[in-house]
Amino acid sequence: MKRLTSTVGWTFLLLLALAFPFMAGNDYHLTVMSTAYIYAIATVGLNLITGYTGQFNLAHSGFMAVGAYTVGILTVDYGMSFWLAFALSGFVAAAIGVFVGLVSLRLKTHFFSIFTLCVGYIMFLLIEKWESLTHGTVGIVGIPAPEPIGPLDFSEPRAQYYLVLCFLVASLWIMHRIVRSLLGRTFMAIRNSDELAQALGIHLMRNKLLSFVLSVFFAGLAGGLYAGYVRFLGPGIAGVEHTFDMTMYMLVGGIGTLLGPLLGAIGVPWLTQYLQVLQEYRFVVFGPVLVLLVIFLPYGIVGTWMNRQRRKAAAARTPAPPAIAPSKEVHHA
Template identity: 70%
Template sequence: MKAMQGKTGWALLLAAAIAFPLVVPNSYFLTVMTLAFIYAIATLGLNLLTGYTGQLNLAHGGFMAIGAYTVGILTVDHQLPFWLAFALSGVVCMAFGYVVGVVSLRLKGHYFSIFTMCVGYIIYLLIEKWEGLTHGTVGLIGIPVPAAIGPVTFDSVPAQYYLVLTFLVIGMFIMHRIVSSLLGRSFLAVRNSDALAEALGINLMRTKVLSFVLSVGYAGFAGALYAGQVRFLGPDIARTDVTFDMVMAMLVGGTGTLLGPLLGAVLVPWVTQTLQFLQDYRMLVFGPVLILLIIFFPDGIVGSYLKKQARRAAAARRGQHVSARPGNVQPPVPTTRPGAENA
């Protein structure tokens, strides 16, 4: 894990991701990894709101569905170019997120989470029942693949993999810039204490709404990529199970970190696929494993490692401070045995 810190670690991860299709040419594995990257983008957005601002949005999967259906409806029913529909998917999600955020963020704690869970269920019902717009339970069929960019086409599975990887890298870079900026510190202040944040002059409502809008924007773009990858949409994409999968990935990796949601979003689908042979019983194995992970790594894999490193660094600083105090000078260690001079 230590080798994965800093720019070198991120460069190694990127190199491994680029080389993955060359090492594993099987299209099924590439498809699984592509979908994992899409969910990683959405989980990054959820982590911004939960890990950095302290608000748990249980409608995150619903916003991902809004982004996906925006692309599906605009391309299938209105024949808009894919990339124009892709851009509008993020705009629609963030606009809807602004309205929901202004209303819901007046609530705190679990009241906010319960409200957003209701919002997610409403989104699911609208997709299922509004047949004139969403095609209902029949679903949207024939969503086009992402349009070519110059000579580069995205008709093949490896091409779609690299396209999603590109957006994941861009999303990670933007998220790094956000959390490392003054805005990111404002989010952390709100997470730690509303009263402290207000004392520092931070506008609580504006900061929370901005975090919510940025968070669902990530979900919207992830949904748009999902629509171009799967090319079929049904109401199931808006189920609360999708949101809980993202929450699980975030908890496994570690909230409030950049690497944690990425690790969790990639690890959870592969573990689920590995237990696929158990069919309906795989959750009986996966559930206890997740519980043990939360018990022994309550901050997630990455979060627990970072806390352990912080404790070691603090202990080392305390040791240096004690040794530097006046009166703590130790006598020099003799280089020869006592009496050796007379031997």
């Protein structure tokens, strides 16, 4: 029954996403939603290393920038087709992730986070200063849109929306298979306790590194999609504030869940869009709302709902205590 409910819920969300272009008022709404989908892919990757493995990577936006600049440099400077450059974007980010992970994952807790924060800033500086490769602060302009595939032309906003949606659905399906597998349970065991996981025979470094590389692979793919969609890149994409944005999406939706980062990555940008009428005061409203969510829903929207469902299921399985029959007094003659 639980699996059926989950399937129905995901199917409903997919149908809603497919119908959105017909409900959107203009192309701007499609742009906002498509960008939210791209960041949802990157957030799902961050959730793997942070929510499921317990390692908070603050260089995640840097790896997203690596994927984006892979597409930008190869298509603009070397004339490579978008699809070939996009196929390489995730692998280039993952290859760099191997070297970063081998060094950073020797650290734990906040030491790991501080180290990756430094790595992320180094990535930002390399993109900004290495003008011969990245074009520096000028950025990369004129990135081509994805080439048509048969009759499918991706030059229109609606076609680009469905393309991004397709990759989002594929990313969520792959991530679902990962976290529900033995490998995913290994990651969760490491998150819960390094010592206990090691006592169970789990190789900590190897599995942490695998989680890290898979995480940045998703970030690289999201960056490649971002480059093909926006068609302009600047060093700002590597800024740590984007990692904090993705962290906020996880916290609001529910860290360590599959649906939570998706809802957070879609809901928070739309909330900020609707608060634009307040102009410079919108963060005065958005800030307290976020604080209240963290206080009253510490596990996020999806995490809180799942915890309540588990408590209800546990209460339903718990048998009622047997009634105590009233004692009968025995009278002796």
